């Protein structure tokens with residue numbers, strides 16, 4: 001007799017071609033953050049046929065799909081993001097984007113397809129499930145605010161005991177996965193600084209306050225915060241991305257606007273950085289007779305994986321793809337990911353799904369016009385996702401039984 005996971009894998013093998021077709025359809029019809037309408041209706045139609053109860057929002061195109069088998073059993077969630085990026089695709093593949101200037105350059109098409117495939121395959125074995133499943137199809141991961149907060153506010157995590165997520169990863173070969181204990185990705189904050197000086201004739205600088213000179217000193221000093229005020233054992237990044245100011249070559253500039261981002265993997269350091277920045281900005285502005293406005297916006301927190309859930313993923317993945325194909329990523333990356341918001345509230349873990357295959361030209365980095373995922377990675381993703389979710393339910397069920405027996 002086959003066990004539940006073996007049956008699940010057979011179903012995944014059966015639906016694999018269909019999931020590849022869906023992935024390519026999504027790839028050909030990418031939608032930007034907040035505009036995932038076609039994607040949502042495609043997902044919704046398939047899930048309804050599979051017997052899921054769908055909860056929609058009237059504010060965005062995200063949806064929550066539940067497969068409830070026992071009210072007293074635990075519920076495990078799987079999350080996929082659905083949005084694309086404002087990039088003109090240059091892969092030249094037959095299923096390349098048909099939308100001008102929009103493409104799935106981060107692989108969210110594969111995340112959506114994998115979650116859909118996992119949902120279909122699990123629903124095919126509904127009678128034997130050890131607990132309940134929830135699929136969270138999330139919009140706007142690429143937006144500054146991130147779509148996860150809104151999903152959570154609308155109840156995406158209500159009744160959920162654990163959550164799983166994955167991301168396509170061109171730095172690992174197709175057929176491999178990457179896992180990471182503890183902090184996996186950085187927090188991502190944004191800030192803006194305005195410097196107000198006083199204009200004057202370029203030939204009479206002493207009559208004005210030069211906002212460009214003040215800004216140049218601030219830029220310099222902000223770049224010293226990480227190198228001289230933060231413990232070198234704790235990575236942090238302060239990057240300025242834009243600078244705007246000035247009207248003419250012979251006028252002392254009276255206004256400059258700067259925008260940038262801050263990344264950290266340590267909450268205490270993250271909380272201290274705005275004060276460090278403001279102290280510099282304030283001191284320099286004051287000494288030069290300029291005024292300033294400083295806005296700091298906390299974005300997604302750092303992404304911290306929970307050990308027990310990483311263990312489940314690694315155990316299941318080793319059985320499916322072999323130990324040598326499960327790579328411990330060791331170092332965190334300074335990129336952000338709004339899956340971190342879910343992990344602040346429930347135990348869970350995020351893992352990397354290798355999608356690189358040189359022959360298929362799928363080793364290009366994300367957010368690049370030639371990015372694509374290897375479709376052979378989809379079934380690896382579905383199997384590890386499905387088996388891990390089931391394993392969590394099996395474990396928590398046997399715990400539940402033990403408590404009852406005791």
Ligand code: NI
Pocket residue numbers: 106107108141167
């Ligand atoms: Ni992404």
